[in-house]
Amino acid sequence: MKVLLLIHNQHGTGPYPKVMELAQGLTGHGAEVTVLCTSPRARWRFTVGSEGGVRVVQAPDLLWGRLRQGADPWNTLCRRAWVRRESFDVVHAIDSRPVVIVPALALRRRPGTALVMSWWDLFGRDGVAMDRSGWLYAATGGRVEQHFEERFRLRADAATVISTELGRRLRDAGFPASRVLLQRLGCDTRRFRPLAKDLTRAELGISGNGPVLCYVGALAPPDLELLLGGLERAQALNGGRLRALLVGGPPVDPAAAQRLGLRIVSRQPLEIVHQYISASDLCLLPLRDSPANRARWPSKCGDYFNAGRPVIVTPVGDVPDLVRRFGLGFVAPAASPDGVAAAIAAAVEARSSWEGIGAAARRFAEEELDVDLLAGQLLDLYRGVVPRPGESKA
Secondary structure, three states: OEEEEEEEEEOOOOOHHHHHHHHHHHHHOOOEEEEEEEOOOOOOOOEEEEEOOEEEEEEOOOOOHHHOOOOOHHHHHHHHHHHHOOOOOEEEEOOOOHHHHHHHHHHHOOOOOEEEEEEOOOOOOOOHHHHHHHHHHHHOHHHHHHHHHHHOHHHOOEEEEOOHHHHHHHHHOOOOHHHEEEOOOOEOOOOOOOOOHHHHHHHHOOOOOOOEEEEEOOOOHHHHHHHHHHHHHHHHHOOOOOEEEEEOOOOOOHHHHHHHOEEEEOOOOHHHHHHHHHOOOEEEEOOOOOHHHHOOOOOHHHHHHHOOOOEEEOOOOOHHHHHHHHOOEEEOOOOOHHHHHHHHHHHHHOHHHHHHHHHHHHHHHHHHHEHHHHHHHHHHHHHHHOOOOOOOOO
């Protein structure tokens, strides 16, 4: 089966690593996979290469830096021209921005090609556009994002959603529930295994006494405020004994970081990120209650569970229900700084349970989130919608 995975992101950024894990999982099941993304630098020509048995095609874009967000007409036209020369059984659109949906719909019109669309984030309708860029962008450029996010969903032959909230929205829009697959972002349980905590701390230069907390990845400003406020109150409850790692997140005032016992680590390769998670006792997932966060499945969850570490989460979205059901960590009583601090205090008090919770988290990663398992589920979905020879599409 020939599969094209389409994303708007620049090569190596955003969800690209997770898309590549999935692509390599599909390859391991015998699929012939191409990933079409955006080049970080090229303006006029495509770049074609191979990574782990997956063909990677990088499209040119006339914009620069963070503006390469999937709306450049030149990038869209180049991708549209490129797909004219290619054939696939399945085109899987990871998002629905112009550079993705235009070539995806062009391929879908061909006999024998099925379109699968994934919904991995809520951008419009008070979603990520509001959280990251504020009301002005949400009311202008965010409206355009919302149009592309929602307008073309019903044209897909099948869909995957990352959360129950997005699944509900898709069904409410009229998409058949029988063709919707709820699938989280996974993790590579073979490549990344739990590491010895003490040895990893020594390698990373993490010294001193007291529990080590860790947060990995980007943070919207309201969520950063929640994290810092929770840490400040938690330090007061724990006599200032906590140590915390912020890996690959936004900048924090050095004085505030010192006061909170917070070590700031710049963005790192996945191997190094895994080491920092493994060096921690507890992993943090502070999400304020917002439409965007209720619709999310933060990819860091899989990384936390894969490393065998308990998670501390606020009661927002799907994660807290799974944490309670499978015994994966601690759920804050509220999505507030006091709630986060109370959950940290409860987790520290329950030190004797960390090892057992960590083992449950690792089992959950292996049995529910492993990329090989997810790739097999996707292939089953693909086989169910790819038209047979001579069969017309709905």
